[in-house]
Amino acid sequence: MATTTPSGVRGGGQSETTSDGAPMTHSQIMKALSGLMLGMFVAILSSTIVSNALPQIISDLGGTQSSYTWVVTAALLSMTAATPLWGKLSDLFSKKLLVQISLVIYVLGSVVAGLSQNTGMLIACRVVQGIGVGGLSALAQIVMAAMISPRERGRYSGYLGAVFAVATVGGPLLGGVITDTSWLGWRWCFYVGVPFAVIALIVLQRTLHLPVVRRDVKVDWLGAFLISGAVSLLLIWVTQAGDSYDWISWTTLAMTCGAVVLGLLFLLVESRASDPIIPLRLFRNKTISLASAASLFVGVAMFSGTVFFSQYFQLARGESPTMSGILTIPMIGGLFVSSTVSGQIITKTGRWKAFLVSGGVLLTAGLGLLGTLRYDTPYWRIALFMALTGLGLGMMMQNLVLATQNQVAPEDLGAASSVVTFFRSLGGAVGVSALGAVMANRVTHYVKDGLAALGPKAAALGHGGTGGGGIPDLDKLPAPLRQVMESAYGHGVGDVFLYAAPSALLGLVLVVFIKEVALKSKPATHAPSAEGTTAGTPEQSSEKTSDRASSQA
Template sequence: MTTTTPARVKGGGPPQAPSDQAPADAAPAPMTHPQIMKALSGLMLGMFVAILSSTIVSNALPQIISELGGTQSSYTWVVTAALLSMTAATPLWGKLADLFSKKLLVQLALVVYVLGSVVAGLSQNTGMLIACRVVQGIGVGGLSALAQIVMAAMISPRERGRYSGYLGAVFAVATVGGPLLGGVITDTDWLGWRWCFYVGVPFAVIALVVLQKTLRLPVVRRADAKVDWLGAVLVSGAVSLLLIWVTQAGDSYGWISWTTLAMTGGAVVFGLLFVLAESRAADPVIPLRLFRNKTIALASAASLFVGIAMFSGTVFFSQFFQLARGESPTMSGILTIPMIGGLFVSSTVSGQVITRTGRWKGWIVSGGVLLTAGLGLLGTLRHDTPYWHIAVYMALTGLGLGMMMQNLVLATQNQVAPGDLGAASSVVTFFRSLGGAVGVSALGALMAHRVSHYVEEGLAALGPKAAAMGHGGTAGGGIPDLDALPAPLRAVIESAYGHGVGDVFLYAAPSALLALLLAVFIKEAALKSGPAEHGSASSAQE
């Protein structure tokens, strides 16, 4: 463990020993359940805002991109831009949480999110919208990472499973509520899709007020605290180059080309420089020594592949229901409820049981099995697949996600000293976001290619005159307006999108299998029952 200087609590007073070194008789009494729930209320509301912003545009995107004159690439980048900035910013938020006021950082993340949302609602073209989504992603990255960190600062690992389940439930509600709300807003003429970005602002403002009144944590400052800006820039550069390459390859340039070589080579160089910088930094963004712990290394890698599965589900279902089955944005959100219901149930139940038993590995492994099965079955999707089949497949996927997401973070937090809690928590979140960003980019590019291929095949089957239409409006990744198409062509487009989205899930299934294999090798360690970092929030000075 890294040696730190004595910490001074905000508001004056003599230096205090770090909490993990404090004598037993100085440890504050554990917080009661009502105290914890009160302290977490604003945090969970902030988490709700973060997830809502990520999902509310999913069902509105087909109409947004169509109105702004975008393509399938633009569609993918509206999602990827937020994931990219969230991924790049997460380790920095986590490190800042180890050095500065966690409460202030949560509030700052909310402010960044609000600014990005307001300007996103004013977007006049896809370029402006994508830029605003980058700002939104920075704020959401902070909220996602800090929610886990703040909770861990108040609650012991043994009790944390219960409250991780509550966070998982909030995640599920926001995930299902976002697409539903986005669909209703998009289908309401006097509102319009721009309100998809405005609607989260009041929730964020309320979260700021509630956080100010309810969250109490001590501000522990280190005299030698330094932010590793070089590491943050290098990891951002590596991730950005990787995602830009994955998104544009096969469209703007070939998968095997000088551009591909330059971008992948640049990502590798940035990655190596990042490793070098972190090995020499006094306070690295991602302490490399964490990966010497087998559990942290395996949980981080598993989170990478879980991220691919998680974000592919929320992004591509909207296109399936709207473009393959002709549903409205509102109905598209309603039809995804089985997946979110599964996530809600499994995250809540697993958290409660883990708190009672202290055993968590079985849940992660079982989640990997269900997630792999769910995605594999979703790989059989076609535009005319019976809905009850789809509902069962989505429920299996949701159950698997709920068992894996929060519990991989819990397993990691159980392995580290309090001083590394923020960095370790953000590492798992970082890899999950990275997996989601790479997955959405690569799978989005794959879907654009497969849809065009299936459209060509479908038109060729209709005869020479239809075959002359080429991609049927999908050339260059264009997103067609189904209502404006004649019946035969519409049938071809719907079939193409149904088959294309099925291919996306089929290619995502191996990532879930890899997450399962990694989880099998994680060694289960008993959850700690001792006081969490800084002890009780009721004695804090913030």
């Protein structure tokens, strides 16, 4: 039997009403969401702040291109594996407490990451960070859905997208300044978010008040373990293939078969679990299935299309970490504008599919054009291509979650929201791993070609004299070798974007087939069960009625 413990606003967040039964005003909702948005800002800032510092970090710690990729992939991997678990926990326990726990986990990972003495330690800390950010990413959408109706949610999703954009552009800029400041150094990139996190925790405690629903159920730990194992094995194979072993080899066969077996076991466990981590019945709904698949391909395009910008500007164009952050502003500006404007229009009209389709077109075009990058491409072209990519991402990211939340019953809100986030993170993790491996291979190929053109003496230096695949320090290379390295990285990053473009195209094809359903005007706790999902039992329905009555008392 579910029991509800009201607190603070006394259920205001859950039913979009204040304690006297009146609807929450815009200012009241913004106050309730302020701590949540600040927490998201801290997580994204702490993540993006590393991007422009990463070439310097990997160089100082003696890492390779594989290490560079894994520092990014490790966080995506743990975020991917943890997201469904956070979603399920949000259906069972206090959402506010879970947000605070995920923020603390992320901060602890960041602090220890700043003490890293080698890439192995840094990668381990990134795993911890990913667990925390997985919670924040999933719970932000879930908390908003619990408070705000789908019709109004487009507006606030736009605000969340704006926070994402500001933190995404502010992080690289701040990280670049810190890295370029001799008396600070890159380790402060991990420490600088701690004060903001403490403030976020305090604000969350004072402003976010949701009823606590407790149910006597078990968390599907076996399902969480199996899906984590399947994803991990898949990513390890993708990252190491072509380097530690051949793409076609017994090792490849063993790892791919192992991932498939674990995946099948996960499906078997979920089909029999009394309270599965990902309810498979959700996928009977066509919208949820298509949105999840589209999120997978958007994730590939989103993460792989942005992770390699710092390498392009620093290693192909010789820019400083600070300038590298400044030069990516057009993409973040596009994301900021499209997420806020589309959110406002969706709230007014209740229509969202046109933005998904338009976003898919812009994202595919932007990545395809970025595939033409070379080390000497005029910056105005790069800025235009980045802006198109940002506009596409801003229209697709939040609205895929919104379309899904509009289709589910209240008891499945957390699980359904986390499913879309899970597939986006999975796509990002697989994309970064695969395209990181592609980039390492292409850069090595282009370097060898460039060195061969310089003559036998240069070719004997191997990978530009960087020790067999390490991240080069351009300032220490003689002019001819430096040009070879810049050309190789410029062409290699261009290839990465070119390989990412088909993923965006597949995402576009999928969203075309999503049927548009007008957004509901009531928050998730009042929404009826959607077509294709399993409605709650009479007992559950009476419990929710009782919950709402007690929360409004």
